[in-house]
Amino acid sequence: MAIEIFSRKEQKYLITRRQYEELVDRISPKMRNVKNGTEGSYSVTSLYFDSPDKSIYFETKNKLKYRQKLRLRVYDEADLNSTAFFEVKQRHKQVVNKRRMILPLREAYRYLEGDYKEDFSDIETSNPQVMKEIDYFRKYYDLKPEMVVSYSRHALHGVTDPELRITFDFDLKCRKHDLHIENGPYGDYFIDSDLVVLEVKVDHAVPLWLARILQELNCEQRSASKFCTSMELLSSDALPQSGYMEPKELEEPTIGGIENESDHELVFI
Template sequence: MALEIFSRYELKYLIPFHVYQQIVPHLLERMRYDKFGDQGRYNIISLYFDSIDKKIYYETRNKLRFRQKLRLRIYDDAGLNDASFLEVKQKYNNVVNKRRTKIKLSDAYHFLDKKSLAYQDMYDVSNPQILKEVHAFRSLYELEPKVIVSYDRQAFHGLYEDDLRVTFDYNLMCRDDNLSVEAGPQGANFVDKDLVIMEVKVTHSVPLWLTRLLSELECPKKSVSKFCTSIDLVENARTEPFQLKEKIMS
C-alpha cells in the first residue's frame, strides 16, 4: 500500500464466490499472500469524486481511450488521525496509471474543503507534487464528493513474477448519504454477495500458468466499474428497486 506511482494492465473477472475459493490454493503454488493484512485480507473504503454533469461517470461508462478518477482512500478502520491516500487514477489504451500521496485523513479533508493549495505547507504529505496534481484535476473538472465505495479484499503477490498481483474483492457496498470514509464499510451491496471481482494486475502480460488456470475454471473477463455501478445503484434506488445481479451480469 506504500507504492505511490505505477503503471500496469488490470484485467477484471466477475466470478462466483466458490470459484474464488477454488482458485486460491492454486495461486499459493506460485504466489504469496500480500504483506498487508491477515493472509492478505484488508478492507478498503474510497470516496469518489465527480462533477455535477457527471464527467467522470460518462468517461468511464463510455470507455473513452483516456479517462481518469479522483478518490480519497483509507484502509481498515483508519480514523481522522490516521493515514489516507489521495489518488489520481488514469487509464489510457488499457494501461492503468496511478499517482497517489499519503496524507493524514483530517488534513485531506481540510485540503479538499478549502479547494486551495494555500495551506499545503501545513500538511505532512509523502509527495507534494501529486497533491498539486490532485488540486489541478479537481479544479479543471469541478469535482465534488460523490459516492463512497467499500469492500473486503484478499491480495496475492507473485513469487517468480515480481510484477504480478491478483486481488479478490467482495462484500462490495456503496453509499451517498454519509460521505465520511472513517464511518466505515456500510451501505447497499452493489455486487451480489455471491460474486467476487477478481483483478489480475501485471506490467506486461499475464503468465501462461495463470491464463490456463483461469481458462480451466471458466473465468470470463468482465469489465466492472465499481464507481459507475455504485452511481447506477444510488441513483436508481431513489426512483425504483434495483436488481443488481441481473444488471451486472447482463
C-alpha cells in the same frame, strides 16, 4: 514507503465464490498472501468524486480510450489521524497509471474544505507535486465528493514475480448519505454478495500458467466498474441521460487466450 507513481495493466473478472476458492487453491504454489492485513485480507473504503454533470461517470461508462477518476482511500479501521491515500487513477485502454500521495485523513478533509495555503506548504503530504496535480484535476472538472465505495479484499503476489498481483474483492457496498470514510465499510450491496471481483495486475503480460488456470475455471473477463455500478444504484434518477453515448466497440466477455507458447505472451484474458 508506498509507491506513489506507477503504471501497470489490469484485467477484471466477475467470478463466483466457488470459483474464487478453486482459483486460490490452484494458484497457491506460485502465489502468496501480501503482508498487509490478516493473511492478505483487509477492508478498503474509498471516497469517489464527480462533477455536477457527472463527467467522470460518463467517461467511464462510455469507455473512453483515456479516462480518469479521483478517490480518497483508507484501509481497515481508520480515524482522522490515520493514513489516507489520495490518488488520480488514469486508464488508457488496458494500461492503468496511478499518481498517489499519502497524508493524514484529517489533512485530506482540511484540503477539501479549502483550508490551506495556495502553495500547499501547510499540507502534510508525502508528495507536494502529486498534491498540485490532484488539485488541478479536481478544480478543472469541478469535482465534489460523490459517494463511498467499500469492500473486503484478499490480495496475493507472485512468489518469484512480486510484480504479479491478484486481488479478490467481496461484499461490495456503496453509500451517499455518509461520506466520512473513517466511519467504515458499510452501505448497500451493488453486486450480488455471491460474486467476487477478480483483478489481475501485471507490469507487462499475464504468465502462461495463470492464463491456463483462468481458462480451465471458465473465468470470463468483465468490464466491472465499481464506480459506475455504484453510481447507477445510488443516483440513477439524477443521471443526465444526454451525456451517455454507446461506445463504438463494445467490450465482449472473453476467456483467457494464448498468443503463442511464450511464458509471458497473452491477449485479452
